[in-house]
Amino acid sequence: MTSHIHCQNCSMATLCLPYQLSPEQTEKLDTVIQRHRPLQKRNILINSGEPLKFLYAVRSGSLKSYTLDSQGSEQIIDFHLPGDLIGFDGLIDGQHRSYTQALETTMLCEIPIQSLDQLSAELPGLRKQLLRVMSGELHASKTLLGTLNHHTAQQRLANFLVTLSSRFQQRGLSSREFRLSMTRADIGNYLGLSVETISRILTQLQNDGVVAVQNKLVAITEPERLRALAS
Amino acid sequence: MTSHIHCQNCSMATLCLPYQLSPEQTEKLDTVIQRHRPLQKRNILINSGEPLKFLYAVRSGSLKSYTLDSQGSEQIIDFHLPGDLIGFDGLIDGQHRSYTQALETTMLCEIPIQSLDQLSAELPGLRKQLLRVMSGELHASKTLLGTLNHHTAQQRLANFLVTLSSRFQQRGLSSREFRLSMTRADIGNYLGLSVETISRILTQLQNDGVVAVQNKLVAITEPERLRALAS
DNA sequence: ACCAGGACTTGATTTGCGTCAACGACGCGT
DNA sequence: ACGCGTCGTTGACGCAAATCAAGTCCTGGT
Numbered sequence: 001m002t003s004h005i006h007c008q009n010c011s012m013a014t015l016c017l018p019y020q021l022s023p024e025q026t027e028k029l030d031t032v033i034q035r036h037r038p039l040q041k042r043n044i045l046i047n048s049g050e051p052l053k054f055l056y057a058v059r060s061g062s063l064k065s066y067t068l069d070s071q072g073s074e075q076i077i078d079f080h081l082p083g084d085l086i087g088f089d090g091l092i093d094g095q096h097r098s099y100t101q102a103l104e105t106t107m108l109c110e111i112p113i114q115s116l117d118q119l120s121a122e123l124p125g126l127r128k129q130l131l132r133v134m135s136g137e138l139h140a141s142k143t144l145l146g147t148l149n150h151h152t153a154q155q156r157l158a159n160f161l162v163t164l165s166s167r168f169q170q171r172g173l174s175s176r177e178f179r180l181s182m183t184r185a186d187i188g189n190y191l192g193l194s195v196e197t198i199s200r201i202l203t204q205l206q207n208d209g210v211v212a213v214q215n216k217l218v219a220i221t222e223p224e225r226l227r228a229l230a231s
Numbered sequence: 232m233t234s235h236i237h238c239q240n241c242s243m244a245t246l247c248l249p250y251q252l253s254p255e256q257t258e259k260l261d262t263v264i265q266r267h268r269p270l271q272k273r274n275i276l277i278n279s280g281e282p283l284k285f286l287y288a289v290r291s292g293s294l295k296s297y298t299l300d301s302q303g304s305e306q307i308i309d310f311h312l313p314g315d316l317i318g319f320d321g322l323i324d325g326q327h328r329s330y331t332q333a334l335e336t337t338m339l340c341e342i343p344i345q346s347l348d349q350l351s352a353e354l355p356g357l358r359k360q361l362l363r364v365m366s367g368e369l370h371a372s373k374t375l376l377g378t379l380n381h382h383t384a385q386q387r388l389a390n391f392l393v394t395l396s397s398r399f400q401q402r403g404l405s406s407r408e409f410r411l412s413m414t415r416a417d418i419g420n421y422l423g424l425s426v427e428t429i430s431r432i433l434t435q436l437q438n439d440g441v442v443a444v445q446n447k448l449v450a451i452t453e454p455e456r457l458r459a460l461a462s
Numbered sequence: 463a464c465c466a467g468g469a470c471t472t473g474a475t476t477t478g479c480g481t482c483a484a485c486g487a488c489g490c491g492t
Numbered sequence: 493a494c495g496c497g498t499c500g501t502t503g504a505c506g507c508a509a510a511t512c513a514a515g516t517c518c519t520g521g522t
Binding site: 463464465466467468469470471472473474475476477478479480481482483484485486487488489490491492 | 513
Binding site for chain 4: 203
């Protein structure tokens, strides 16, 4: 018999809602959380317009969130890694505002909004962490806005790689070498660039000796220079 | 003797924290809120890096928020109108993450973070509204990201005007005619376009009969066509 | 009322990146 | 193991918007 998964023994707990909760408080939180069935690559977790009943926490794998514009084409607004929470943008009116789709096989936790609200009344730490996480997302989103608005294609891509790298590091993974679970087209869409430009700049960065790319695998050979390029 | 300003008689209450609070609850909230001295044009309310002690609510006037990049140049990330709340991006670590500067003479309310947290433990409606407001900002920011990434200069500017127009309408002001408190350079910076492009597209929109522009004053003569251009 | 400095407009030129096109390389399903 | 579809790379070309430049119009301060 395999041991069940609980917040108490989850390696992502420090990035997730239990952050700074006591063991007893974490256990309380754990009781309202359901483990979601694994989501296969390309499967959709959330459709835009659906009522918001749960927040989701990523346990493993990765996903992308996107909206559809009037012509029906994707606009990617986020990539989610383990430890990330999904669904905050729907709190405004109880409806999800975007689609969320698995980029690979993905494990999730399901957190009922209503229980979360009730619990946050009695746990100041949970309240604080909720605000922290949303504030962090808000900050990331606004920083990205500034980055995209005022930087060249090379700077945008360098910035994207640096940000990914530091997110992997926060999660206890290598910041030097990682796998891109999204396609080049996804990256381009997210950064407001064409696939061709992403491809060209990756080979250029490789020729400059800043990174080494092999299909989905990226190794950052000179982190300092990459960070300088991200500017 | 002039009547004092309170949340109870503030015309922005429905956009602000008191939304959906009972009169008694609003009064409770009111007791922890201070009215800030008027801020003159170009004065700075918040410096990046400062400890976050208060949230601010705009009573009248307007402000811009921006970060400075490594070369010290401004990256505008937000314009704030009456009813808006300022400071959420600092909740993550108790530090403001951007500068906020008045675009004109501006009146503000000052809300101590700590009192707000305490109060939100006992008022579910306040808790909900806090999350709603942050969620709304998050959504707006991500929508803007999609817009800027995938649209032409004309679409961006049209979108900017439509968004401003609807924000004025929410505030009980005319959606057809309003004053731009920010400069063309500010708009360009915000939208990732040059001043010249903003200027050219404004005259072009005017020649097309969609808007009438006179210095800072904008009249939207054909809202439908403008909305279509925003796509 | 005037002057100075910033804000705005308009035109000429350049350029970074998108688009189009062709091809090569994976990887998944049979 | 093979073939087909998606993904990725590379090159040629065109265009939207940046940059450069010059001039006019506001605005606020004396």
